[in-house]
Amino acid sequence: MGGGGSDGDGYSDWAVLPCPPRLADVSLALVGKVGSGKSATANCILGDDAFESKDSYRAVTETCQKRSREFHDGCATRTVNVIDTPGLFDMDSTAEDVQKEIAKCMDMAKDGFDAMLMVFSAQSRFSCEDEKAIESIKLLFGNEVLDHMILVFTHGDVVGGESRWKKKLTDSAPAYLQDMVDLFADRVVLFDNNTSDMQQREYQLKNLFRAVDFVISRNHGRPFCNQMFTQIKEMHPVSISNKEIYDDYLKQISKMVEEKLNSTIARLETQLHEEQKERQAVENSLREEIHALKDSLKKAEEEANKSSSKCIIL
Numbered sequence: 399m400g401g402g403g404s405d406g407d408g409y410s411d412w413a414v415l416p417c418p419p420r421l422a423d424v425s426l427a428l429v430g431k432v433g434s435g436k437s438a439t440a441n442c443i444l445g446d447d448a449f450e451s452k453d454s455y456r457a458v459t460e461t462c463q464k465r466s467r468e469f470h471d472g473c474a475t476r477t478v479n480v481i482d483t484p485g486l487f488d489m490d491s492t493a494e495d496v497q498k499e500i501a502k503c504m505d506m507a508k509d510g511f512d513a514m515l516m517v518f519s520a521q522s523r524f525s526c527e528d529e530k531a532i533e534s535i536k537l538l539f540g541n542e543v544l545d546h547m548i549l550v551f552t553h554g555d556v557v558g559g560e561s562r563w564k565k566k567l568t569d570s571a572p573a574y575l576q577d578m579v580d581l582f583a584d585r586v587v588l589f590d591n592n593t594s595d596m597q598q599r600e601y602q603l604k605n606l607f608r609a610v611d612f613v614i615s616r617n618h619g620r621p622f623c624n625q626m627f628t629q630i631k632e633m634h635p636v637s638i639s640n641k642e643i644y645d646d647y648l649k650q651i652s653k654m655v656e657e658k659l660n661s662t663i664a665r666l667e668t669q670l671h672e673e674q675k676e677r678q679a680v681e682n683s684l685r686e687e688i689h690a691l692k693d694s695l696k697k698a699e700e701e702a703n704k705s706s707s708k709c710i711i712l
């Protein structure tokens with residue numbers, strides 16, 4: 399498994415594998431739920447802020463986008479194409495829309511993608527939605543896509559580094575996730591997208607590309623391509639039951655977002671009500687104070703009048 403503290407030897411020796419020309423360029427597609435850290439990971443790979451990355455319930459990346467970076471090593475240059483996708487499983491859209499978006503992603507990859515990075519946040523509890531996200535990918539792309547898949551867990555900083563995260567996985571991860579991690583043994587990486595430590599960044603990239611190279615050699619250099627996608631679509635069109643599962647999943651996600659929204663509205667309303675009550679209480683006490691002051695003023699005036707009339711009589 400990749401990840402963990404830096405071994406300090408940098409990323410300059412990424413080309414440990416022989417680099418025949420067809421392996422020189424690499425295309426990676428990032429998929430996962432909104433907020434899992436896809437764009438932040440893509441930016442880490444690209445070494446800049448090419449993709450907008452921020453905390454949001456809604457997909458910030460609204461459509462697939464591709465950016466490239468060249469990695470130079472003494473003997474070779476490797477172009478890495480990175481395709482960032484919207485949260486395919488959170489979009490308020492139908493299964494057909496998602497398929498269209500995936501087709502677009504495949505078009506962008508031209509000759510296909512070498513690895514699909516399935517991104518999760520290591521910070522969040524692995525839920526049945528995450529499980530369904532993987533199942534949906536299998537439905538949409540076919541099981542063959544698993545041969546090209548790498549699991550990327552972001553928020554490595556929040557979980558306190560690799561050894562603590564591994565322990566957490568062994569101690570408390572749901573069976574589905576543990577099975578996935580066992581199955582993908584050499585293709586699981588932990589990423590801290592927030593680190594400014596260059597050695598750590600290079601180490602993470604090195605681990606990622608070790609997994610990418612593993613996937614490439616496992617597939618004999620054959621990327622997951624458009625043709626395969628088209629064949630898979632023809633061979634296994636999204637069946638009614640599968641479509642139902644998928645639509646059901648989209649409905650669940652919409653319900654979850656709606657619930658979150660409603661609870662936020664309710665919380666804000668309670669807060670507003672409390673604030674109004676507090677303001678009213680302050681206003682009442684001020685009014686009482688003013689009233690009391692007016693009373694004392696009136697009494698003082700009356701006293702003054704009385705004493706001045708006494709003076710005149712005298």
Ligand SMILES: Nc1nc2c(ncn2[C@@H]2O[C@H](COP(=O)(O)OP(=O)(O)O)[C@@H](O)[C@H]2O)c(=O)[nH]1
Nearest residue numbers: 432433434435436437438451452453553590591
């Ligand atoms: N602390 C921490 N925050 C992260 C990490 N990766 C992503 N984030 C934050 O998570 C939020 C969502 O990230 P983003 O890349 O936009 O997610 P996307 O919707 O999957 O593209 C942003 O506020 C990021 O700054 C990470 O490794 N560590």
Ligand SMILES: [Mg+2]
Nearest residue numbers: 436437458459
């Ligand atoms: Mg994004």
